[in-house]
Amino acid sequence: MKPKLVRLTLRQRQILWAYAFMAVSLVFFVVIRWYPTILAFNISFRDWNVFEGSGPWVGLDNYADIWKDLFKPRSAVRAAFWNTIRYVVFGVPSQLVLALGVALLLNQITRFSGFFRAVYFIPFVTSFVAVAFVWNWLYAPQTGLINQMLAAVGLPMQPFLNSPDQALPSIAAVAVWRGLGFAIIIFLAGLQQIPEMYYEAAKIDGANRLQMFWRITLPLLNSVIVYLAVLGAISFLRMFDLVQNMTFQGRGGPLKSTTTVVLEVYNEGFASYNMGYAAALTVILFFLILVITVIQLRLLTRRVEY
């Protein structure tokens, strides 16, 4: 061994190496993750305009404003919160049911299963913006493919994105369509983990397919369902890309019927430069996601015994 100026024990050297390995990352997490998190809370308590530096402390005023806006009949924020809930309520169950259905069908077949899996996965790798364009065109009034097909079979054409009633489900459907492939893969992983012998035992006991599904498949997929439901709920709570690119000038119309919390954060913060108010909205979003995550942890610690 070469002589050294300072002799360190093996353990001391290990500690030095460990911190040297983590140095850049620790700086990153402190400066780019922790500090901005605290800053977000801080900004939410201020009347902050980005181009004037830090604004005056206004306490809970921004939150009080949001609270007031929630009760104003035609306010954008009220619409945003209600719509966001609608996206979750409409999107999550349809995504879960469709994905589980496809996964079960994929489990039935052997030939071409790889091909189908890839096909269902395609939209997941494409960008939301491109997907939004394509569906804008499919939903287009008169000339859109869907309306042309409706007309061809003698059904009335639909306004889709131009109707305050249909716009939100139309956009949510695109989100479901895009995310389906991911949920299918996770369901397939869950299905693979269910031991084949359970089904064999059930068959011997004379159970039919429906019984096997309700009594074996569904209960044993419990943790996968909770995981996907939480992931789905969080992604619908964060809806932005599609709404911004599927509504007129990205405003969440018609009549605010599709706007979301994140779209209002963007509009308040980066169009009106009302940063304090926007930051308060993101803090509320943070707590919503936190609650859902905590519920997930609670549900998942109740483990299913095989």
Place this chain on the structure above:
Amino acid sequence: MTTSSYTSDAERTLQLAERIVGPSSRAPRRLSFSVLAAYILLSLGAVVMVVPFIWMILTSLKPAPELVQFAFLPRNPTLDNYVAVLTTSSFGRWYFNSLLVAIISTTSVAFFDSLVGYTLNKFDFPGKNLIFLGILATLMVPTEMLIIPWFTMSVDWGWHVGIMQYWGIAFPGVITAVGIFLMRQFFDGVPNELIDAARIDGVNEFGIWWRIAMPLVKPAVAALCIFNFIGNWNAYLWPLIVASGRQYYTLPVGLSFFRGEAVTEWEKMMTGASLATVPLLLVFIIFQRQIIRGIALTGIKG
């Protein structure tokens, strides 16, 4: 939890992901009614998944007057739309920007996430649990909450002007908590005896990580890279906010602004959408097994 149960856990995930993408182990079933029904339903679903993209490409090949006549295939296929879009907008530049940002962050993530994951797994040092928890806790904070602080920081530090915009777009994703968490678990598969042996042979710690541990977790690193690359390539909200100059837009941001220019010229919009998606679709078709395995790995673990 003991180390050995972690090992089997990480290995099991790898095997599971492999099983999902691998050829079916079961014998082909006889063509019964239910199997036939499954094929029919799956095919119908597959049409819904694929037709939007086919329709996109077909529209981009049609001259404008053909859009109002309902015909699935173009009567006079033309590349005029592509020529028009490529000459009047900055698609080439946006490609380059997206590629650059995605490569920078993916390389950085592969390096730093693996290094920190390795350190948290194989080293013993004071503050280890606190650091791990401190990193994991950031997963609870949604990006949307950070965009306003990031923006004020970028303004303060000049990350939203000129060439610095590349860094401005990339910086939030150059190290990720998910990746560290993932890699920390996968380094369990590397036996401690191997590391000790290398230490005795006089390999320094960095060399042990880079030359001995890293090659053993290649599938996990590849999965992480794929997951990260797709995420960065499609990232929209933050690049939209921080990129102020048209030349610095990434593809999704450029595409979105392109919508304002093309308004209802659907053939132009579909050309733009095709330009943005077709290369990625080709990459997906070629590497679909690796990509799905990668997503399955990160999805199951994450």
